[in-house]
Amino acid sequence: MDLIRLCMWKMIAVVTLATSASAQESFAPLTFDDVISGRAKLLDLTYPLNDHSPYWPGENYQPFKLVTIATLEKDGVLSKAVSFPEHLGTHIDAPNHFEADRPSVDQIQPEQLFAPGVVIDIAMQAEANADFALTLDDVTAWEAEHGAVPDGAVVFIHTGWGRFWTNYDRYKNQDARAALHFPGCSQAAAEYLVQERNVRGLGIDTLSIDPGVSKTFDVHHVLNAAGRYALENVAKLDELPATGFYVVVAPIKIEDGSGGPARVFAVMAER
Numbered sequence: 326m327d328l329i330r331l332c333m334w335k336m337i338a339v340v341t342l343a344t345s346a347s348a349q350e351s352f353a354p355l356t357f358d359d360v361i362s363g364r365a366k367l368l369d370l371t372y373p374l375n376d377h378s379p380y381w382p383g384e385n386y387q388p389f390k391l392v393t394i395a396t397l398e399k400d401g402v403l404s405k406a407v408s409f410p411e412h413l414g415t416h417i418d419a420p421n422h423f424e425a426d427r428p429s430v431d432q433i434q435p436e437q438l439f440a441p442g443v444v445i446d447i448a449m450q451a452e453a454n455a456d457f458a459l460t461l462d463d464v465t466a467w468e469a470e471h472g473a474v475p476d477g478a479v480v481f482i483h484t485g486w487g488r489f490w491t492n493y494d495r496y497k498n499q500d501a502r503a504a505l506h507f508p509g510c511s512q513a514a515a516e517y518l519v520q521e522r523n524v525r526g527l528g529i530d531t532l533s534i535d536p537g538v539s540k541t542f543d544v545h546h547v548l549n550a551a552g553r554y555a556l557e558n559v560a561k562l563d564e565l566p567a568t569g570f571y572v573v574v575a576p577i578k579i580e581d582g583s584g585g586p587a588r589v590f591a592v593m594a595e596r
């Protein structure tokens with residue numbers, strides 16, 4: 326074998342290795358003992374709920390409301406009553422949100438709420454273009470660097486929009502014609518992740534998994550038609566590694582609900 330052929334063979338071997346490796350290999354083994362004992366690192370990806378919490382700016386939607394109905398001073402007990410639209414704050418979109426005859430939030434099977442997690446970063450593209458949507462090429466480039474998205478993962482899209490969380494106007498970025506401008510996911514990327522990578526769900530640090538300008542909500546339809554969920558307004562995506570962590574989603578169990586507030590955790594081996 327001459328030198329040129331040897332070099333070519335090596336290049337092919339390296340490329341094959343990179344494309345056949347799965348991001349799954351970077352997941353360190355973790356036990357519940359690691360979590361309970363504090364050896365594992367836990368990250369709470371949930372925003373606290375309050376009357377400033379961003380929500381979908383639809384006609385009949387209302388802000389989060391909390392009223393005190395009993396106090397320690399008067400009643401010997403503290404108790405409050407709460408009301409909110411399902412799609413407020415850090416929340417899950419159940420499969421019945423955009424498609425008929427799909428599971429409601431209470432019907433999502435528990436095993437669907439535990440998953441390997443990965444983060445695809447589009448913060449630079451979103452900085453240049455608020456309407457940017459994760460492309461199939463972005464996913465392919467991510468896989469070339471990190472290996473294939475693991476089977477059954479939750480894929481988070483980090484857009485950098487979390488920095489606007491405390492400013493609802495900036496976060497929803499509505500123009501004079503009432504169009505919203507924040508980044509999201511493209512239909513092609515969602516189809517690939519559902520069909521080729523069998524994702525359990527997609528998560529994002531904006532109001533919607535579709536970009537704000539979308540009127541057709543293609544990504545919601547792709548996910549929900551396949552019985553998958555979306556996680557929206559997810560916090561701290563900038564603090565997560567690209568791969569190597571697990572996701573735990575604990576949504577409120579509203580019977581026949583189309584979604585609802587969810588506590589979302591990332592769990593990873595301390596390193």
Ligand SMILES: [Zn+2]
Pocket residue numbers: 412416417418557584
């Ligand atoms: Zn939603």
